[in-house]
Amino acid sequence: QIGPSGVTRIALYYRVLSSLTEEGVRYVSSEELGERTGNNAAQVRKDLSYFGNFGKPGVGYDLTDLQDKLSQILRKEDSRKMALVGVGNLGSALLSYDRFKEEGFQITAIFDNDRRKIGCQRGGLVIQDVTELKPILSKDGISIGIVTVPSAATQKVVDELIEVGVRAILNFAPSRVTVPDFIILQNVDLSIELDRLSFFLENKGSI
Amino acid sequence: QIGPSGVTRIALYYRVLSSLTEEGVRYVSSEELGERTGNNAAQVRKDLSYFGNFGKPGVGYDLTDLQDKLSQILRKEDSRKMALVGVGNLGSALLSYDRFKEEGFQITAIFDNDRRKIGCQRGGLVIQDVTELKPILSKDGISIGIVTVPSAATQKVVDELIEVGVRAILNFAPSRVTVPDFIILQNVDLSIELDRLSFFLENKGSI
Ligand SMILES: NC(=O)c1ccc[n+]([C@@H]2O[C@H](COP(=O)([O-])OP(=O)(O)OC[C@H]3O[C@@H](n4cnc5c(N)ncnc54)[C@H](O)[C@@H]3O)[C@@H](O)[C@H]2O)c1
Numbered sequence: 001q002i003g004p005s006g007v008t009r010i011a012l013y014y015r016v017l018s019s020l021t022e023e024g025v026r027y028v029s030s031e032e033l034g035e036r037t038g039n040n041a042a043q044v045r046k047d048l049s050y051f052g053n054f055g056k057p058g059v060g061y062d063l064t065d066l067q068d069k070l071s072q073i074l075r076k077e078d079s080r081k082m083a084l085v086g087v088g089n090l091g092s093a094l095l096s097y098d099r100f101k102e103e104g105f106q107i108t109a110i111f112d113n114d115r116r117k118i119g120c121q122r123g124g125l126v127i128q129d130v131t132e133l134k135p136i137l138s139k140d141g142i143s144i145g146i147v148t149v150p151s152a153a154t155q156k157v158v159d160e161l162i163e164v165g166v167r168a169i170l171n172f173a174p175s176r177v178t179v180p181d182f183i184i185l186q187n188v189d190l191s192i193e194l195d196r197l198s199f200f201l202e203n204k205g206s207i
Numbered sequence: 208q209i210g211p212s213g214v215t216r217i218a219l220y221y222r223v224l225s226s227l228t229e230e231g232v233r234y235v236s237s238e239e240l241g242e243r244t245g246n247n248a249a250q251v252r253k254d255l256s257y258f259g260n261f262g263k264p265g266v267g268y269d270l271t272d273l274q275d276k277l278s279q280i281l282r283k284e285d286s287r288k289m290a291l292v293g294v295g296n297l298g299s300a301l302l303s304y305d306r307f308k309e310e311g312f313q314i315t316a317i318f319d320n321d322r323r324k325i326g327c328q329r330g331g332l333v334i335q336d337v338t339e340l341k342p343i344l345s346k347d348g349i350s351i352g353i354v355t356v357p358s359a360a361t362q363k364v365v366d367e368l369i370e371v372g373v374r375a376i377l378n379f380a381p382s383r384v385t386v387p388d389f390i391i392l393q394n395v396d397l398s399i400e401l402d403r404l405s406f407f408l409e410n411k412g413s414i
């Protein structure tokens with residue numbers, strides 16, 4: 001059971017490998033992968049051992065080989081279509097963030113309830129009326145819903161996404177959302193990043 | 208050495224305890240804390256044991272007691288002042304996100320280089336000219352800098368924040384930034400959240 005922290009680390013290792021390839025590196029050690037992601041070498045080896053025996057003792061990991069393995073684990077060859085609901089400040093920033101597409105995640109439908117925004121273009125897409133969400137999405141085969149609406153609107157938006165077949169929800173609104181067991185719900189709270197940052201700021205050297 | 212993943216989990220446990228207090232709960236088990244954060248009970252016990260012996264076997268953890276302990280670990284009684292540079296879509300969304308202040312992090316100065324924005328109000332603060340960053344910040348005692356500018360501008364903004372005494376940087380721009388050893392630099396990449404979400408979507412039941 002690798003757990004959410006482990007998958008996050010695998011995704012971080014994968015990005016380090018991509019930038020090392022650009023630098024023309026052939027081998028990488030668990031120490032190097034650890035250093036670049038803030039983990040220790042033993043943690044790196046343990047994470048990778050969930051998925052098989054990769055490295056050679058003393059030599060480290062063959063970069064291309066490890067990159068292929070992690071790409072398979074993260075299914076990077078798949079491209080996933082996403083719907084985004086709530087085209088405000090946060091929604092707009094996510095729409096224009098190039099990394100999503102580079103990593104295989106494409107926003108293909110965007111919705112809002114603001115009369116002044118519906119019909120406008122953002123990030124190459126037309127903002128559609130959230131009341132039309134169900135007829136529009138039931139044809140599209142979208143697997144992920146990104147929710148960037150105010151807290152009060154969150155539960156209803158999530159329910160509608162589930163009704164049209166979305167099975168994974170990335171929720172940014174700071175409100176408790178309930179979903180059936182078969183749904184993968186992930187809440188993002190960037191204040192957690194600040195807790196972590198300040199913990200290491202205040203415990204520098206003693207960790 | 209607790210490591211970044213461990214601190215992230217401690218911050219998640221702390222938030223679960225806050226919502227359980229609202230529900231009037233007196234004791235909480237490592238199973239319950241694990242379930243609500245997507246980790247297993249053994250991981251919860253291991254994380255907490257870094258900081259001392261809390262819980263009684265069979266009874267679980269006294270909620271108020273554990274909350275106090277985690278609040279001390281995360282230094283929740285401290286209030287930290289932050290500067291934010293780049294008041295665009297993402298910067299504006301972070302400015303109006305109430306959770307930051309609730310968790311003890313307050314943005315007290317905001318900067319941009321767009322003539323049309325300088326002098327305007329956002330989130331109760333006046334947008335200041337980034338060319339004035341050094342004289343303005345050297346008086347304020349700000350410990351954290353949030354960087355939400357385009358990639359090309361990132362390194363220069365980070366260098367200036369360090370020059371005025373900022374020691375921890377939360378960088379959102381997708382570019383490699385170099386900082387001296389005594390600086391805590393944390394890069395945020397929300398595509399990592401999508402990797403994690405889709406991993407559990409595709410591996411449901413088999414984990
Ligand atoms: N998780 C985090 O770290 C984090 C950070 C910043 C903001 N947020 C949260 O993200 C959300 C969006 O923040 P923002 O700054 O972009 O706010 P915003 O007000 O700029 O954007 C909200 C958008 O949602 C639309 N909307 C409102 N109700 C709707 C509905 N029922 N259906 C469809 N669209 C609807 C609005 O018209 C607006 O365009 C908020 O809940 C905020 O608290 C979270």
Ligand SMILES: NC(=O)c1ccc[n+]([C@@H]2O[C@H](COP(=O)([O-])OP(=O)(O)OC[C@H]3O[C@@H](n4cnc5c(N)ncnc54)[C@H](O)[C@@H]3O)[C@@H](O)[C@H]2O)c1
Nearest residue numbers: 093097293294295296297319320321356357360380395397
């Ligand atoms: N890490 C993530 O998950 C994530 C998600 C979304 C966006 N982003 C990144 O965040 C950054 C901001 O995104 P956005 O959508 O808010 O862009 P935006 O264009 O809306 O905002 C950028 C702001 O920075 C200002 N700016 C530009 N150069 C500056 C400088 N030298 N000094 C001060 N201010 C300057 C601009 O005037 C603008 O207000 C981008 O780098 C983007 O790639 C990251």
